[in-house]
Amino acid sequence: MLMCSDFGPFGVSAGGTVVVKIDKSVLRSFALFEKMPDVEIEELLSRATTRRVPSGEAVFEQGAPASHFFLLLNGRLKVTQVTPDGQQIIVRVVHPGDLFGFAKALRRPDYPGTALSVIESLTVCWPTDLWPHFIDRSPVLAASALNTIGARLEEAHTRIREMSTQEVERRVAHAVLRLTKQAGRAAEGGIRIDFPITRQDIAEMTGTTLHTVSRILSAWEGDGLVEGGRQKLTVRDVTRLQALADSAKL
Amino acid sequence: MLMCSDFGPFGVSAGGTVVVKIDKSVLRSFALFEKMPDVEIEELLSRATTRRVPSGEAVFEQGAPASHFFLLLNGRLKVTQVTPDGQQIIVRVVHPGDLFGFAKALRRPDYPGTALSVIESLTVCWPTDLWPHFIDRSPVLAASALNTIGARLEEAHTRIREMSTQEVERRVAHAVLRLTKQAGRAAEGGIRIDFPITRQDIAEMTGTTLHTVSRILSAWEGDGLVEGGRQKLTVRDVTRLQALADSAKL
């Protein structure tokens, strides 16, 4: 499986797509690299390859050996896991600027989940072997990486706490609010979630079923809280939704 | 709040208890320190303090600034989190040899949970500031720490997956099996969980209620799968319990 184009910052990938040259200014625009000296960024980029991931395609798959780690430049991914009996859950949504797939950094031999692009995406790829090297070279990056992992762990625990103690409606409310924060874009009359998302997706993020999510969203729509659509969701009244997420009943 | 005795490896703690001198052979017996050179272990110990934690007492509390990180030598702790509305969940059980409370290593300013001793325990404490120092000095430790964090993240995801896709009975089965693996001790006619654990605890680990856990365990006991008791649990038939945890129905 070809995980990344092997042509360096220039070149033509397997699919015939011209691989974009990544300028350091692009990286610099992400918080992670904000304070990184030019030389270091260039060093990073000199080792990097890039990959265009058409919508619906996987960057890596659950169980595959962790050959690379990645930075999402553009687009949106969902990381999923499949249970032995075939059920799927969404572990996380990856947004532009996020590092992902650094399983090996945590001494895991292979990817614990599948990273699936939801819309056409662009990633930077580095061979996992380079991870220690980068950590050594760039204390900033090392710190950020730990930050990221800490945040991720905390997020996981938050989710566990929610699933343990809250009914479905509040969980869905929290999930939707999180999405608007991470991927919200101002739209007419509310905040629109900026990538195609299905009720099924929301169900897999909250540990419930497509049907229940649909019912809940319908109810909310009736109350003027949100506005739905095919693979679309706009939050009309963030405040009230937040209230619903926080306290028990509306 | 006095987190650790300030008397070094010798001395008398606030409670008047003689603080045990930790010998390097004790640390060496844990996988984490197995391959660590003598000098390094001594260096670690020279900076360490110790603390005896009577049953029911907290090593640190949720929200408190993360002043130390710890190694559990002896005893058993449970790490809990309390939700804003007062419900509690058990995040993890800490076993002898586990590092815990290294929130700061992940750039968290304070402890995300409370570590409560279930039986009288003995911990080694280091100031958080020393973490980077240790990581620098001991690549083995650094690697192990990452290992630990990776495992912890994976564990969290496993739990999310289970809570998303499995009914309560299977979740309880998994939890009990995990406990027997981590804290099982051979007993007459089965494997006994080696520390006092209540149905409430199990409920908080699996995201259900005391009542449901009690019902499930009663049913299992009727089937000869386990044997209960006040704060006791012995698994009689691991194989069958495993089968129940894996496949749907018994």
Place this chain on the structure above:
DNA sequence: AACCGTCTTTGCGCAATGGCAAAGAGCAGG
């Protein structure tokens, strides 16, 4: 413009769980 596949909505009935309440049991301390 017609067609098709995917996503969404909804009704209905049921099984799984949570809530509540009260009684029973084991353990520790006096």
Place this chain on the structure above:
DNA sequence: CCTGCTCTTTGCCATTGCGCAAAGACGGTT
């Protein structure tokens, strides 16, 4: 040995949320 406290068991009932099934939209494609 008695007392009190905490932990556990159980019955009953109210709800939640899931399964199943079918029909309706929406968008993209030819």
